[in-house]
Amino acid sequence: MSEFDTTRLDALARRLGLAPGQLALAAARLARERGAVEPRRRRDVLAEAARPSAAAEGAAALLRTPVASFALGDVDRALAAAWRAEG
Amino acid sequence: MRGTTLIVLAWNQWPLTRRCLDSLLASELDFAEVLVVDNGSEDETPDGLAAYAGRVRTLRLPRNLGFVRGMNAGLAAARADDDVVLLNNDLVFTQADWLGRLRDAAYADPATGIVGCRLLGPEAEGRVYHVGGYIEPDDLHGQQTESAHVEREVAQYPRRRRVQAIAFALAYLRRDALARIGGLDEAFHSYFEDTDCCLRAADLGIASVVAGAVTLRHDQHGSTQDDGGFRARLFADSRAAFAARWRERLCADYRGDVLWHGATRFPSGAAELARLFVRRLDVRGLRMGFAAATRECGDAQDGRLDLAARRRLPAVPAAALACGEEAFAQARGRWRVGLGFGDWESASPGAARAARSLDLLLVPDAFQREAFERAGVRTPIEVLPLGVDRDYCHPEVPAPRQPHGRFVFLALAEDLARDAPDLLVEAFRAAFRADQPVELLLQILPGRDALAIRAALAALPHAPDRGRVRLIDGWGFPWHQRAQLLAAADAYVGVRRGGGWDPRAAEALACGRILLATEFGSQAALAREHGLAVAAAPLDAGRGRRWAEPDRDSLVARLREAFERREVLLAAARAGADGFARDHDVESSADRLVEALARGGTLSPPRPAPPAHRPAHVARPASGQILVLGMHRSGTSSVAGLLARLGVYAGEAQDLLIGPDNPKGHYELARLHGACLRRLEAAGGDWKHPPAHAPGAAIDAFRRDVAEVLRTLEPRRPWLIKEPRLCLLARELLPLLTRPVFVHVVRDPHAVADSLAARNGVTRDHALALWRQYTQAAFEASRGWPRVLVDYAEVLAEPLALAQRLHEALSGFGVEGLHPPDAAELRAWIDPALAHASASPRLALDAQTQALWDAIRGGRILDEAAGAPPRRAATGG
Numbered sequence: 035m036s037e038f039d040t041t042r043l044d045a046l047a048r049r050l051g052l053a054p055g056q057l058a059l060a061a062a063r064l065a066r067e068r069g070a071v072e073p074r075r076r077r078d079v080l081a082e083a084a085r086p087s088a089a090a091e092g093a094a095a096l097l098r099t100p101v102a103s104f105a106l107g108d109v110d111r112a113l114a115a116a117w118r119a120e121g
Numbered sequence: 122m123r124g125t126t127l128i129v130l131a132w133n134q135w136p137l138t139r140r141c142l143d144s145l146l147a148s149e150l151d152f153a154e155v156l157v158v159d160n161g162s163e164d165e166t167p168d169g170l171a172a173y174a175g176r177v178r179t180l181r182l183p184r185n186l187g188f189v190r191g192m193n194a195g196l197a198a199a200r201a202d203d204d205v206v207l208l209n210n211d212l213v214f215t216q217a218d219w220l221g222r223l224r225d226a227a228y229a230d231p232a233t234g235i236v237g238c239r240l241l242g243p244e245a246e247g248r249v250y251h252v253g254g255y256i257e258p259d260d261l262h263g264q265q266t267e268s269a270h271v272e273r274e275v276a277q278y279p280r281r282r283r284v285q286a287i288a289f290a291l292a293y294l295r296r297d298a299l300a301r302i303g304g305l306d307e308a309f310h311s312y313f314e315d316t317d318c319c320l321r322a323a324d325l326g327i328a329s330v331v332a333g334a335v336t337l338r339h340d341q342h343g344s345t346q347d348d349g350g351f352r353a354r355l356f357a358d359s360r361a362a363f364a365a366r367w368r369e370r371l372c373a374d375y376r377g378d379v380l381w382h383g384a385t386r387f388p389s390g391a392a393e394l395a396r397l398f399v400r401r402l403d404v405r406g407l408r409m410g411f412a413a414a415t416r417e418c419g420d421a422q423d424g425r426l427d428l429a430a431r432r433r434l435p436a437v438p439a440a441a442l443a444c445g446e447e448a449f450a451q452a453r454g455r456w457r458v459g460l461g462f463g464d465w466e467s468a469s470p471g472a473a474r475a476a477r478s479l480d481l482l483l484v485p486d487a488f489q490r491e492a493f494e495r496a497g498v499r500t501p502i503e504v505l506p507l508g509v510d511r512d513y514c515h516p517e518v519p520a521p522r523q524p525h526g527r528f529v530f531l532a533l534a535e536d537l538a539r540d541a542p543d544l545l546v547e548a549f550r551a552a553f554r555a556d557q558p559v560e561l562l563l564q565i566l567p568g569r570d571a572l573a574i575r576a577a578l579a580a581l582p583h584a585p586d587r588g589r590v591r592l593i594d595g596w597g598f599p600w601h602q603r604a605q606l607l608a609a610a611d612a613y614v615g616v617r618r619g620g621g622w623d624p625r626a627a628e629a630l631a632c633g634r635i636l637l638a639t640e641f642g643s644q645a646a647l648a649r650e651h652g653l654a655v656a657a658a659p660l661d662a663g664r665g666r667r668w669a670e671p672d673r674d675s676l677v678a679r680l681r682e683a684f685e686r687r688e689v690l691l692a693a694a695r696a697g698a699d700g701f702a703r704d705h706d707v708e709s710s711a712d713r714l715v716e717a718l719a720r721g722g723t724l725s726p727p728r729p730a731p732p733a734h735r736p737a738h739v740a741r742p743a744s745g746q747i748l749v750l751g752m753h754r755s756g757t758s759s760v761a762g763l764l765a766r767l768g769v770y771a772g773e774a775q776d777l778l779i780g781p782d783n784p785k786g787h788y789e790l791a792r793l794h795g796a797c798l799r800r801l802e803a804a805g806g807d808w809k810h811p812p813a814h815a816p817g818a819a820i821d822a823f824r825r826d827v828a829e830v831l832r833t834l835e836p837r838r839p840w841l842i843k844e845p846r847l848c849l850l851a852r853e854l855l856p857l858l859t860r861p862v863f864v865h866v867v868r869d870p871h872a873v874a875d876s877l878a879a880r881n882g883v884t885r886d887h888a889l890a891l892w893r894q895y896t897q898a899a900f901e902a903s904r905g906w907p908r909v910l911v912d913y914a915e916v917l918a919e920p921l922a923l924a925q926r927l928h929e930a931l932s933g934f935g936v937e938g939l940h941p942p943d944a945a946e947l948r949a950w951i952d953p954a955l956a957h958a959s960a961s962p963r964l965a966l967d968a969q970t971q972a973l974w975d976a977i978r979g980g981r982i983l984d985e986a987a988g989a990p991p992r993r994a995a996t997g998g
Contacts, residue, residue, distance in 0.1 A: 065572065108273070109605040112596040113521045116562065119591065 056083040059090055122831050123296070123859045124152040125220065126203040128195035129177075131210040132160040132185050135169045137340070144214040146176055151825055152857065153220060154178060154203075158195040161185040187355075188311040192289075193304040202296060202744075202859045209290040211340040212240075219335045221821040223293045226281045226332035228855040231905025232733040234298025234327035235319055237287030238335035239278060240265075247274030250339065253284030253331035255404070256316050257428055258371035261364055263288075263316050267400065267512075269424020272601045276519055278512045279333040285404075287329050289315035290339050297736040297860075298327045308366075311352075312359040320367060326734040334817070375408040377439030377724040381429065382448035386417045387568065389535060391445040393624050394460060396600055397510060400425035401711035406727055407718065410434035414448035422600045439723040442714075449475030456480055456721025460505075462489045462643065464539055464619030465666040466659075468496040476500050483717060485622050486643050492620075505714060507622065508707030509631040513604050516633035516698045520608035527589075528559040528684055530637075531610035534574050535566040538662070539619035541671065543577045546590055548673050552680040553588030559684050562610060564593040607632045611691060612683050615644055616655050616676055618668045626652075627705055633698035635690045637679050641669035651701065653679045653690075735905035736860070742935020743907055744860040745838030746831075749788075750899040751866030752892050753808070753845040754876035756913035760866045761788035761843040762950050763920065767928050768940045770837040789844050796826035797846035800853075809883065811849050811894060820853050827854055839931075839938050848899035855902070862934050863903035864927070867896065867977050868913035870970060871963055885964065893970045900982055907934045910983055920951040 047057040060083035064071050071079075083090075127145070131138040138157070145155060155177040159166055161184035170179045180198050182191060192207055199205045204227065206220070216222075219238065227236045240251035249272045251265040265288050266272065292315065294302075302322050305314045319329040381399055384391040395411065403409045403425050411429035413419065421427045441454025446469065449459050459479040463472060473496035476482050482498065483505040484490045490502050523529050530549065534542035542563060549561045565574050575594065598606075603625075607613055613629035613636055620642020627647060629636050636652030638644040648654035655676045657669035683690060718724065747769060751757035765771045771788045778789045798807075803819035806812030834840040841864075847854075851863075874888035883891070909930045915923045924942035932939055966974065976982040 106599050107596045109598050109602045109609070110521055112593050112598070113562075113606075113609055116591045116593050117521075117524055 050080060052080070052084055056086060059083055059086070059093060122152070122828065122835055122857050124154065124200060124203050125206060125224075125293075125856070126195075126199035127153055127155045127206045127208060127220075128192065128199065129155065129157045129208045129210055130160055130188065130191045130195065131157055131162060131166055132191070133162045133164045133166060134210065135162070135164050135166045138166060138210040139169055141208070141210045141212050141214075142173060142177065145208075145212075146173075148214045148217045148219060149821065150220060151821065152828060154200060156180060156195055156198060158182065158191050158198075160187075160191040189305045189307050189309050189314045193307065196299070196304045204296050204856065205294050205299065207289050207292040207294065209339065212291060213338040213340075215338050216336060218817050218821060219337060221817055221824070222334040223332050224856040225334070225817070225820065225853075226330055227293050227295050228852060229281060230328065230330075231735050232326060232328045233330050234295045234302065234322055234734060235287060235329040236293035236295075237284075237329070237331045238291055238337060239331065239333065240288070240290060240337055240339040241274060242271065243338065243340045248272065249274050249277065250341065251288050251290070252278040252333075253282070253287050253329070255285040256367075256371070257403075257425070258368045259428060259432065261360055261368065263313065264424055268422065268601065269427070270422065270599075270601075272599070274519075275513070275602055275605055276515070276517050277601065278331065279515060279517060280511070281330055281332055281334070282512075283328050283330050284319075285323075285329070286316040286319035287331060289318070291337065293332075295736075297739045298322065298734065300739045300741065301325050301734065302327065308362050309359045311355045313363040314359070317363060317366065324731055326731040328734070374406060374728055376406045376719070376727060377408065378410060378434045379407045379440045379442060379718055379724075380410040380412060380434055380438045380452075380454055381442050381444065382412050382414050382451050382453070383442075383444035384413060384415065384417060384448075385411075385419050385421050385426065385430075388445060389566070389568075390462065390622055390624070391448075392420075393600070394444050394507070395426055396421070396423050397507075397707055398711060398714060399423070399429050401708070402715060402718075403429070405711060405715045407440075407715065407724070408432070408434075410438065412451070412453075414443070414445060414451055440718045440721060442718065443479070446472035446475055450478055452479060455723040456718070458483060458717055458721075459500075460484075461493065462622045463492055464621040464642070465662065465668050466492060466495065466620070467665070467667065468493045468498065469666070470496065472496065473498050480721060481717060483714070486646065488620055488643050488645065489622070503717070505717065506705065506710060507624070507627075508710035509627045509702050509705050510707045511631065511702045513601060514607070514628040514631040515604075515702065516695055518604045518608040518632060520605040522609060523560070526558065528612075528687055529610040530559070530561045530612045530614050530680065530683070531606055532561065532563050532614040532616075533566055533606075533625060534563060535568055535570065536619070537570050537573045537577055539621075539668075540574075540617045542574055543581060544671060544673065545614060545616060545676070546578060546581060548676040549590060549680060550584050550587035551673075552677045553684070555586050555589055557588070557684075560589040560591060561614075562591050562593065562606075564596070564606065567595070567597045604628060604632055607634055611635060611687060612637060614680075615639070616671045617642075618657075618660060618662070618670060620645075620668055627701075630694065631698055631702040631705070633691075633695035635683050635687075635694050637676075637683060639669060639671050651697070653683055655679050733905075737905060737907045739860075741860060742937070743862045743931070744858075745840065745936050745938060746858050746861040747839060747841040747864060747931070747936070748847060748851055748854075748858075748861055748903075749841055749843035749864045749866060750848050750851060750903065751845060752848060752868070752873055752895040752899075754873050754880070755845070755866050755868040756916050757843050757845060757866045758787045758789075759913070759916050759951060760864060760911055761841060762786070763916070763924050763942075763947065764841050764864070764927065766946050766950060767924060767931075767942055768839065768938055770834065770840040771843070772834065772840075787843070788841070790830055790842065793827065793830050793842055793844050794846075796823055796830065797844050797850060799823070799826065800850055801846065808846055809881075809887070809891065811891075823850065823853060824857060828857055831857060839936050845895065848895040848902075851899065852902035860935075861906060862931060862936060863899075863906055863908040864911060865899060865903065865908060865982075866911045866913060866916075870966065870974055872913075889966065889970055893973055896973060896977075908983060910977070910980065912978075916951060920947045 047054045060079050157177050157179050159181045161182050242248045242250045254265040256263040383395045399409050409429040410432045438454045440456040441452040442458050443449045443452035444460045457480045459482045476498045479500050482500045482502045485507045534540045553559050607629050615623045615626045615638040622643045626644045638648035639657045640654040641657040656672040660670040749761050772790045778787045800823035801807050804812035804815035870892040873892050874885045877883040877888040
């Protein structure tokens with residue numbers, strides 16, 4: 035993400051009354067949805083982001099940590115998973 | 122005869138010591154003695170050791186003297202002339218031939234004095250805790266891996282390589298090096314004594330290396346595990362002592378500050394370059410700083426890169442290296458170098474503008490150079506091939522293999538437009554049916570395009586009867602595991618629209634995998650010369666950028682070809698892997714990068730290295746062990762007989778070979794001759810076809826065979842052994858020899874070739890090649906040891922003068938028990954009529970052979986092994 039994007043994200047979060055991390059979570063949730071998002075759905079997701087569940091808060095906390103390596107997996111496990119999915 | 126004293130230091134924790142001893146005694150301990158230093162144990166250790174009487178020697182100290190003094194007590198009690206190995210009592214000897222392989226590493230170079238090994242931790246899945254380490258003067262935390270991380274075992278660092286320091290959990294110390302270093306410095310109670318020892322050794326020109334062929338298990342701090350605060354205090358005190366001695370000196374070793382502007386996350390190519398090179402530049406004396414060119418959530422995965430990111434550098438450091446076009450304009454240094462690469466035939470206007478601010482632009486290949494030139498960049502541009510990290514990328518990287526034995530193509534997709542994964546999947550399905558034993562493994566790399574790639578693949582027509590495609594999606598891996606995916610596959614497919622640098626392409630070749638790549642861009646040459654090239658047509662990517670569309674039919678054909686010819690192609694890839702990696706070594710790239718950064722004149726010259734250590738420098742007399750080395754048909758028998766007439770013992774007459782071409786005897790012990798024959802045969806060769814490599818078991822068996830011979834000679838020093846095959850094998854005997862002297866017998870290569878042609882039917886070219894190989898190997902084996910050069914012409918022309926010279930030289934080295942030559946005896950021995958064949962008309966020698974012969978005739982050969990390739994300090998193997 036460029037510095038320009040982080041500035042925009044921060045400004046938008048402030049307008050919506052959210053922390054940037056909460057907004058990023060909401061955006062990730064909405065990005066998974068197919069097609070255009072209806073305004074009501076968008077409001078619901080943003081409202082949920084303002085009152086995150088423990089899991090969502092945990093996910094947001096991960097975004098704020100400087101160390102990304104903990105999220106890295108293992109080649110052996112990935113290959114085992116890929117080759118287990120026979121079909 | 123030299124042996125090895127294995128010193129195990131123990132303090133309480135008897136179960137650990139017992140486990141260590143049991144595994145140690147079960148391993149191969151030829152010519153070794155186990156000495157346990159009981160550092161004042163108060164548990165059942167003394168009673169436990171009593172049960173091992175007869176198998177280990179015990180030195181009981183009255184109280185715990187600490188690690189350093191305890192080990193020094195062991196060193197003092199070791200057998201004189203032995204090499205020593207310092208061992209922690211929480212080691213487990215999981216590799217039977219560990220000692221033999223350590224010996225190989227210790228004697229591979231005369232400058233080597235300290236040898237460590239790879240150490241895994243206690244985890245079942247194998248985690249690497251030590252591969253040789255370093256210490257930075259900034260924070261003075263010694264690291265035991267290059268990355269400063271504990272990595273999963275992926276067979277990293279499999280070669281012998283020089284390091285700044287090793288951990289003394291296991292340390293092989295050569296006797297001649299120990300004589301110069303002295304013991305461990307007792308200014309350190311525990312901790313830091315190993316790094317201090319290695320740094321002191323380096324100041325004496327003694328190298329510390331890690332034997333990549335040895336891997337053992339170490340449980341870490343076994344003896345002090347229960348002592349919590351005590352250990353912390355020891356550490357702090359030792360650290361302070363180390364800082365007082367070394368901090369300023371380590372800082373002064375730097376040539377200047379260099380700031381690397383780049384990335385640790387995206388773009389991924391720039392991030393990889395930072396991980397590859399920042400640490401290598403630091404090792405080469407550049408004090409590295411790191412600044413991200415764009416705001417990022419840093420993910421260095423490397424301790425030196427982390428440190429570089431935290432370092433404070435001057436506002437304008439001596440030099441800057443900007444990696445990637447986004448970093449060019451930010452390059453902040455008195456000499457500004459850029460490292461650039463892009464995906465298009467012409468660099469973007471932004472990149473071109475930014476490049477103008479640089480003093481020098483480095484690019485990985487000709488394609489990238491042309492791209493910047495087309496964009497009008499006038500900054501000097503040079504090609505710097507980026508190389509392959511041989512420590513992580515090689516054919517022995519372990520990885521799970523396809524469980525049903527299918528042939529696996531691997532591809533990675535990070536950018537949808539650039540990497541064209543949808544095109545590849547479509548072509549793969551066109552090429553293969555589902556019932557064929559082949560599949561495509563496609564990893565969608567985490568990043569901003571992952572969703573788009575997923576969507577594009579999902580949009581492809583469903584084709585259940587066509588080639589099987591598996592996705593690895595939602596996974597990211599530590600960088601140190603990058604070669605494992607390649608190792609799990611048979612072929613790497615780097616077929617893309619973009620022409621940018623793809624590090625996986627060269628890595629696939631280094632791992633012995635088949636490469637398919639587009640005949641466009643940075644990988645084009647690799648594809649043409651080492652892999653299967655896929656045709657491509659120019660493609661306008663918009664905004665004036667051109668790249669290339671892979672030809673679908675060509676891709677289908679190459680996929681099929683790789684599969685149908687898989688056995689031949691895989692065999693060729695495996696056979697070519699080591700050579701490719703050697704020719705594309707990232708260490709060479711790092712050397713050149715340093716040169717480029719130094720070209721601006723803003724860095725200080727490197728601190729002169731001390732003269733390399735040589736065993737001959739140790740002021741102790743030679744022991745009376747003499748090796749006569751010389752190619753077949755070079756007069757070694759004559760010289761051996763001449764030495765015998767000076768009082769050197771060559772063995773009992775009935776034990777010596779006599780042949781029709783040497784009725785007076787070869788002075789070759791039959792048992793030694795047999796040992797040499799078996800050794801060469803065990804490695805798949807013979808004297809006319811010397812094998813390039815030998816399995817460890819063959820070397821160990823050879824040493825055992827020769828040790829039996831040496832034991833019969835030892836009571837009769839001075840003694841000699843002589844066998845032309847020893848030219849090739851002498852180095853392997855060095856661990857058994859105590860301050861030997863080498864007598865090299867050389868003869869005009871033309872005369873040797875004539876003689877071999879006449880006696881053995883060897884062609885002249887083959888004979889000359891053998892002469893060069895034997896002669897180079899012989900002088901390389903004796904490099905650094907006391908040695909004498911004898912020309913066969915001298916043997917015939919002036920035997921008495923030669924004998925007097927040899928007597929003087931050997932006596933000068935300290936060999937005792939010689940007597941001056943007797944002229945009559947010599948006349949009876951040396952008969953000029955025994956000269957083997959006369960030289961035919963001279964054919965020109967090739968350049969290498971001529972250079973070697975010139976160095977011998979000029980006497981320069983004794984300075985260094987002439988004709989041998991120059992040795993780089995940073996790597997071995």
